[in-house]
Amino acid sequence: MKNIKLAVIPGDGIGKEVVPASLKVLDTIADIHGGMKFEYEQFEYGCDYYLKHGSMMAPDGMERLGQSDSVFLGAVGDASKVPDHISLWGLLLKIRREFELEINVRPAKVFSGIRSPLVNPKDFDIMVVRENSEGEYSSVGGRMYQGDDEIAIQNNVFSKRATKQAMEHAFRLAGVRRGHVTSATKSNGIFHSMPFWDEVFKETAAGFEGIETASRHIDALAASFVTHPERYDVVVASNLFGDILTDVGAAIMGSIGIAPSANLNLNGRHPSMFEPVHGSAPDIVGRGIANPIGQIWTAKMLLDHHGEEEMGRLLLETMESVTADGFLTPDVGGTNTMDEVTEQIIGRLKR
Ligand SMILES: NC(=O)c1ccc[n+]([C@@H]2O[C@H](COP(=O)([O-])OP(=O)(O)OC[C@H]3O[C@@H](n4cnc5c(N)ncnc54)[C@H](O)[C@@H]3O)[C@@H](O)[C@H]2O)c1
Numbered sequence: 001m002k003n004i005k006l007a008v009i010p011g012d013g014i015g016k017e018v019v020p021a022s023l024k025v026l027d028t029i030a031d032i033h034g035g036m037k038f039e040y041e042q043f044e045y046g047c048d049y050y051l052k053h054g055s056m057m058a059p060d061g062m063e064r065l066g067q068s069d070s071v072f073l074g075a076v077g078d079a080s081k082v083p084d085h086i087s088l089w090g091l092l093l094k095i096r097r098e099f100e101l102e103i104n105v106r107p108a109k110v111f112s113g114i115r116s117p118l119v120n121p122k123d124f125d126i127m128v129v130r131e132n133s134e135g136e137y138s139s140v141g142g143r144m145y146q147g148d149d150e151i152a153i154q155n156n157v158f159s160k161r162a163t164k165q166a167m168e169h170a171f172r173l174a175g176v177r178r179g180h181v182t183s184a185t186k187s188n189g190i191f192h193s194m195p196f197w198d199e200v201f202k203e204t205a206a207g208f209e210g211i212e213t214a215s216r217h218i219d220a221l222a223a224s225f226v227t228h229p230e231r232y233d234v235v236v237a238s239n240l241f242g243d244i245l246t247d248v249g250a251a252i253m254g255s256i257g258i259a260p261s262a263n264l265n266l267n268g269r270h271p272s273m274f275e276p277v278h279g280s281a282p283d284i285v286g287r288g289i290a291n292p293i294g295q296i297w298t299a300k301m302l303l304d305h306h307g308e309e310e311m312g313r314l315l316l317e318t319m320e321s322v323t324a325d326g327f328l329t330p331d332v333g334g335t336n337t338m339d340e341v342t343e344q345i346i347g348r349l350k351r
Pocket residue numbers: 014018074075076077078079084088092256257258275276277278279280281282283284289290291292294331
């Protein structure tokens with residue numbers, strides 16, 4: 001029996017709704033497989049934990065999460081309780097940093113039965129590789145002076161190692177997809193880091209024969225995701241550019257509620273982490289209408305990561321058959337609840 005130990009962090013808001021729903025789906029997958037079992041350890045880390053304990057996770061939190069095979073996370077953040085930069089840096093970004101989850105892979109594709117807001121979405125299928133450890137998300141900087149004289153300095157950090165690593169990952173992915181990598185740059189306006197980014201991209205490309213490349217400024221690229229998403233195969237982007245681009249990717253799919261992501265550890269020293277692109281959605285929390293597809297598609301990426309591609313494929317196909325038959329939550333124009341969509345997925349998996 002293959003046993004996969006998952007550290008489960010529902011987190012805040014709708015994370016506490018879509019994560020339990022997804023665990024039921026994972027259990028169904030395990031039953032169908034017959035030779036695989038998921039073992040869950042639940043962690044109540046999040047903003048409520050912060051209000052009680054003064055920190056987003058326990059002092060031994062990282063050590064305990066580190067004993068799992070993968071982390072399965074919902075969403076972090078409730079600004080009514082804890083400022084967003086405190087909650088994110090205390091949990092989500094802390095895990096990304098300390099577990100060296102330096103790559104964040106986020107697909108965006110036409111999803112059966114979910115209407116894209118684009119008039120003509122063609123058949124786009126994009127994989128964004130987001131550098132996940134540095135770039136614009138750096139803790140280097142500070143604030144000084146007060147009142148009208150106050151200044152804030154935020155330094156971007158781009159290392160050749162992490163930049164190249166993200167790009168190499170993108171090229172490897174393109175090699176098993178449609179053979180094209182687009183680099184998201186902004187070397188017209190960002191004077192130091194983006195010309196550096198372009199140089200590393202050229203250097204990396206030289207090591208991958210047969211892969212076509214393009215370089216686009218992030219502003220034009222974001223617009224082009226809306227006008228011509230079918231042009232892109234793999235896109236590699238810095239931390240912030242990748243963050244924004246993947247919300248655009250989610251939007252053109254039809255909802256941020258369906259976009260998944262995999263935060264990958266490449267050196268084998270720590271577990272990887274799987275979480276949807278969306279946040280805690282405080283505006284719809286508690287109403288039972290959160291779209292579970294983002295979290296369940298995230299579970300598909302987790303299955304792939306653990307070598308269960310066949311189960312992963314089955315799960316994605318099943319999700320798409322459910323949405324194609326019109327079982328949709330309100331964010332994608334339907335009237336179904338989260339439970340109804342989840343039950344459809346589980347019921348069809350069992351068949
Ligand atoms: N990775 C993460 O954990 C993560 C990601 C983004 C935002 N956040 C945090 O979440 C909080 C809210 O952030 P935000 O409002 O900018 O982004 P959000 O993704 O939570 O919500 C944006 C919009 O999308 C909708 N939405 C999101 N997920 C949905 C789903 N599954 N089904 C249906 N609709 C869904 C919301 O209702 C909202 O209208 C903040 O505290 C923020 O810091 C966390």
